[in-house]
Amino acid sequence: MKVLHLNITTFFANMDMLEAFESYRDSNGKPLELIKYDYKYDHDKVRKDLDFEERFLNDLRNYQPDFVFSFNFLPVISKVCNKEGITYVSWIYDNPEIFLYNYNMKNPCNIVLMFDSKQYMEFMEGGIKNVRYLPLAASTKRLDSIMPTKADKKKYSADISFVGSLYTERKQYYEEIAPKLDPYTLGYIDGIIKSQLQVDGVNFVEECLTPEITQKIQEASNIYPYPDSIETLEYLYANYIINRQITIIERKELLTLIGDHHPLKLYTYKQNNSFSPKGVQNMGPASYFTEMPLVFKLSKINLNITLRSIQNAIPLRVYDILGSGGFLMSNFQHDLAYHFVPGEDFVYYESRKDLLDKIDYYLVNENERIEIARNAHRKIQEQHTFDVRVTEIIEIIKEFAH
Numbered sequence: 001m002k003v004l005h006l007n008i009t010t011f012f013a014n015m016d017m018l019e020a021f022e023s024y025r026d027s028n029g030k031p032l033e034l035i036k037y038d039y040k041y042d043h044d045k046v047r048k049d050l051d052f053e054e055r056f057l058n059d060l061r062n063y064q065p066d067f068v069f070s071f072n073f074l075p076v077i078s079k080v081c082n083k084e085g086i087t088y089v090s091w092i093y094d095n096p097e098i099f100l101y102n103y104n105m106k107n108p109c110n111i112v113l114m115f116d117s118k119q120y121m122e123f124m125e126g127g128i129k130n131v132r133y134l135p136l137a138a139s140t141k142r143l144d145s146i147m148p149t150k151a152d153k154k155k156y157s158a159d160i161s162f163v164g165s166l167y168t169e170r171k172q173y174y175e176e177i178a179p180k181l182d183p184y185t186l187g188y189i190d191g192i193i194k195s196q197l198q199v200d201g202v203n204f205v206e207e208c209l210t211p212e213i214t215q216k217i218q219e220a221s222n223i224y225p226y227p228d229s230i231e232t233l234e235y236l237y238a239n240y241i242i243n244r245q246i247t248i249i250e251r252k253e254l255l256t257l258i259g260d261h262h263p264l265k266l267y268t269y270k271q272n273n274s275f276s277p278k279g280v281q282n283m284g285p286a287s288y289f290t291e292m293p294l295v296f297k298l299s300k301i302n303l304n305i306t307l308r309s310i311q312n313a314i315p316l317r318v319y320d321i322l323g324s325g326g327f328l329m330s331n332f333q334h335d336l337a338y339h340f341v342p343g344e345d346f347v348y349y350e351s352r353k354d355l356l357d358k359i360d361y362y363l364v365n366e367n368e369r370i371e372i373a374r375n376a377h378r379k380i381q382e383q384h385t386f387d388v389r390v391t392e393i394i395e396i397i398k399e400f401a402h
Contacts, residue, residue: 005037082107092116098231108130114134137386138323160265259279
C-alpha cells in the first residue's frame with residue numbers, strides 16, 4: 001500500500017506520524033510505501049489555490065498513491081483527490097476546525113478521523129457518514145528516549161507545571177467587540193461566560209446564543225462564514241469568540257489561584273511574559289520536542305486546562321504528558337475518562353477547592369502519584385501510540401473500501 005503523507009512541519013504531531021508510517025508492517029511483514037510530500041500550510045490558501053491544485057494533480061498522477069494523509073482537513077487537498085478518485089484521510093486534532101464545514105467535506109474521497117467524540121457524533125447525526133472517531137496519540141519511543149541530565153533536573157524540576165497558551169497572545173475578538181455591544185447583550189454574554197466557567201464536561205455556549213444575541217455579535221464583529229462553508233454563526237461566535245474568552249479567564253484565574261498556594265512554573269508564549277502573579281514563575285515558551293518532555297517528566301504535577309471549544313476530546317498535551325510518564329491533573333473531559341481510569345491513570349478536579357485539595361494531596365503522596373503516572377504510561381504504550389493508530393487507520397481504510 002502506498003501513502004502520500006503531507007509533510008506539514010508546523011503541525012506538532014507530523015514527525016511522530018511520519019515515523020509511525022515508516023515503522024508500519026502488515027500481517028505479512030510488508031511495509032508501507034511512503035511518499036513524503038512537503039506542503040507549506042497557508043491558512044489563506046487551504047480553501048483555494050489554483051497553482052497548487054494543478055501541480056498537486058500532476059503529482060498524484062505520477063505517484064499514484066492508494067491514499068493521501070494529512071493532519072486536519074484541507075479542502076484544497078480533498079478537491080484534488082476527489083477529482084482523481086484517490087482516498088484522502090485527514091486526522092483532526094484542532095477544535096474549532098473551521099474547514100470541516102467546507103462543502104468539500106462531502107466529497108466521497110474523504111475519510112475524516114475526528115479526535116473529539118462529540119464532534120464525530122454531530123457529523124454522523126447530520127448525515128456525514130465519511131467520518132470516524134479516532135483519539136490522538138503519543139510516541140513513547142521518542143519520549144522515552146529523552147533522558148533528563150543533571151542540568152535538566154535543576155532547570156525543569158517543579159512541584160506544578162502548566163505548558164500552554166493563555167490565548168491573550170492571539171487575536172482577542174471578545175475584547176474587540178465588547179465595547180461595541182449594548183449593555184443587555186454584553187450582560188447576556190457575560191452571564192454565559194460565568195455560567196460555563198462553573199461547569200466542566202458539558203459546553204452549552206452555542207445553545208445559549210439566541211438569534212437576537214447572534215445578530216448583535218455579528219454587527220459588532222463583522223465576522224461571517226466563508227462563502228464555501230456551511231457552519232452557523234452560532235458555531236463561529238461560540239467557538240472563536242466566547243469559548244476562547246472563557247479559556248483566557250479560566251487559565252489565568254486557575255494559575256493565579258494555584259500560585260497563591262504553591263509555586264508553579266508556567267511555560268507559555270513570550271508575548272505573555274507580563275503574566276506572573278504571586279507564586280507563578282513565567283518560564284516563557286518550551287520547545288515541543290526538546291523541552292516539553294523534560295517539563296512533563298520532571299514536574300510532580302502537570303496541569304491540563306482544556307481549551308473550551310474542545311468539548312469531549314483528549315488534547316495532544318494530555319497524550320504528551322502521559323506518554324512522557326508524567327502525572328496528569330486535568331479538568332474533566334468525557335473522552336479522557338472513557339479511555340483512561342480516573343484515580344488510576346490520571347486525576348481530574350471538579351471545582352477550584354477540589355483542585356487545591358488534590359494538589360495538596362498528591363504533592364505529599366509521592367508513591368501514589370508515581371503509580372498513577374506509571375499506569376497511564378503503560379496504557380499509552382499498549383493502546384495509544386502513533387504505531388497503534390496507523391494500524392487502526394489502515395483498517396478504517398479497508399472498511400471504507402468494502
